[in-house]
Amino acid sequence: MNSKNFLYAFLLFLSPMLAMAQSQKCKTSEIRQQNFLENPALVEQRAKAEVQMQKWIAEEYPTYVAQKDVVTLPIVVHVLWRTQAQNISEAQILSQIEVLNEDFRKMNSDAGNTPAAFQAIAADAEIEFCQASVDPAGNPTNGITRRQITQEFIGDTEDWYSTSAGGQDPWDNSKYINVWICEIDDQGTLGFATPPGTANPPASDGMVIAPEFYGNIGTAAQSVPNHLGRTATHEMGHYLNLEHVWGPTNGGCGEDDFVADTPNQNQDSFGCPSFPETDNCTNGGNGIQYMNFLDYVDDNCMTMFSEGQKARMLAAVNGPRLSLLSSTACGLTINTNDITLVPTTIYPNPTANFIIMDTPLAVGQESVLTIFDISGKVVLVQNYSVTPEMIKVKVEGLNAGIHLVELRFGNNVQGGKLLIEK
Numbered sequence: 303m304n305s306k307n308f309l310y311a312f313l314l315f316l317s318p319m320l321a322m323a324q325s326q327k328c329k330t331s332e333i334r335q336q337n338f339l340e341n342p343a344l345v346e347q348r349a350k351a352e353v354q355m356q357k358w359i360a361e362e363y364p365t366y367v368a369q370k371d372v373v374t375l376p377i378v379v380h381v382l383w384r385t386q387a388q389n390i391s392e393a394q395i396l397s398q399i400e401v402l403n404e405d406f407r408k409m410n411s412d413a414g415n416t417p418a419a420f421q422a423i424a425a426d427a428e429i430e431f432c433q434a435s436v437d438p439a440g441n442p443t444n445g446i447t448r449r450q451i452t453q454e455f456i457g458d459t460e461d462w463y464s465t466s467a468g469g470q471d472p473w474d475n476s477k478y479i480n481v482w483i484c485e486i487d488d489q490g491t492l493g494f495a496t497p498p499g500t501a502n503p504p505a506s507d508g509m510v511i512a513p514e515f516y517g518n519i520g521t522a523a524q525s526v527p528n529h530l531g532r533t534a535t536h537e538m539g540h541y542l543n544l545e546h547v548w549g550p551t552n553g554g555c556g557e558d559d560f561v562a563d564t565p566n567q568n569q570d571s572f573g574c575p576s577f578p579e580t581d582n583c584t585n586g587g588n589g590i591q592y593m594n595f596l597d598y599v600d601d602n603c604m605t606m607f608s609e610g611q612k613a614r615m616l617a618a619v620n621g622p623r624l625s626l627l628s629s630t631a632c633g634l635t636i637n638t639n640d641i642t643l644v645p646t647t648i649y650p651n652p653t654a655n656f657i658i659m660d661t662p663l664a665v666g667q668e669s670v671l672t673i674f675d676i677s678g679k680v681v682l683v684q685n686y687s688v689t690p691e692m693i694k695v696k697v698e699g700l701n702a703g704i705h706l707v708e709l710r711f712g713n714n715v716q717g718g719k720l721l722i723e724k
């Protein structure tokens with residue numbers, strides 16, 4: 303809420319007071335404190351980033367929010383499974399993308415359950431997510447890696463983000479939101495995330511979620527009351543710089559979440575309180591905002607982000623998370639009819655394995671070759687620092703069907719339609 307409190311709050315992380323007796327649904331605060339203790343330089347770095355984001359909200363956000371379109375952020379999911387049940391299906395993984403997109407766009411079917419008193423500040427955050435369709439090498443992918451492991455509760459160790467330690471290295475953390483699906487512990491923890499600038503080491507940036515709480519079908523459907531995919535909604539909020547509504551620790555009424563439209567709240571809420579729920583920090587009026595995604599209530603009880611939280615998340619997207627916006631990991635889903643191409647010879651066409659494309663206009667220049675499928679989704683990206691006279695591209699990994707091949711250099715675009723046959 304005010305800018306002095308957050309510096310004080312960050313100092314609190316270094317104090318030994320972190321009393322949490324009850325089971326913790328989310329370990330984000332604890333992991334962050336641990337990272338700050340291990341790498342004290344992060345504290346100052348993080349405080350500076352916070353100042354910049356607050357400045358952006360004050361000075362740039364009003365214009366930005368009036369003009370900008372929805373942003374889309376790419377996700378890669380790494381499944382580290384020990385039992386078959388933990389090796390969750392692709393359908394379950396994709397169901398999470400839908401939940402995220404509904405919750406972040408205020409399209410969730412239970413948005414109407416937000417009490418009338420908070421409806422005016424319940425926000426469409428104008429942020430969407432996509433499952434990566436292009437891997438770091440530029441090849442098509444379903445945005446999922448899978449590894450069978452033997453280590454129990456790898457999410458409690460520092461091994462989950464390292465292939466050599468038995469986990470899975472991240473994909474470029476600046477271009478993908480890395481989500482590791484693995485066992486965390488048996489103490490009730492559902493997940494945790496790294497707010498911007500707090501990951502230690504940087505490779506651990508992203509979030510960790512236990513398999514039975516990811517998505518809303520398959521094994522997740524059995525995980526009542528955490529069965530609707532709201533764990534990832536909550537953790538994505540942290541990843542985009544949101545604090546719990548009661549503040550960075552459970553420090554009482556003196557602690558704030560740096561958002562003006564979430565009422566001061568003493569501590570976490572559980573189950574599903576009835577409106578209005580008051581506490582010793584907000585003891586009248588509309589009470590606390592227990593139905594916020596950044597509280598701990600049951601999945602079927604949390605329904606909203608606030609406008610203030612939206613501003614904070616967009617400050618992160620346009621600040622420390624900015625590199626995600628230029629990621630081609632999902633590519634832009636575009637209307638391919640909007641691209642005006644200088645026709646180019648592409649052969650063989652139809653093809654099954656590869657294409658050769660003449661590049662008479664592009665020789666020697668930097669260029670980007672992009673292949674779109676018929677829905678406008680990017681399925682392959684290739685960057686050339688020095689474009690050869692003829693480009694040969696393997697397309698055997700792509701699905702059959704009509705595609706659009708585009709070679710972009712400077713303001714010029716050339717290419718054409720391509721039919722891939724199997």
Ligand SMILES: [Zn+2]
Pocket residue numbers: 328329330536537540546
């Ligand atoms: Zn949390």
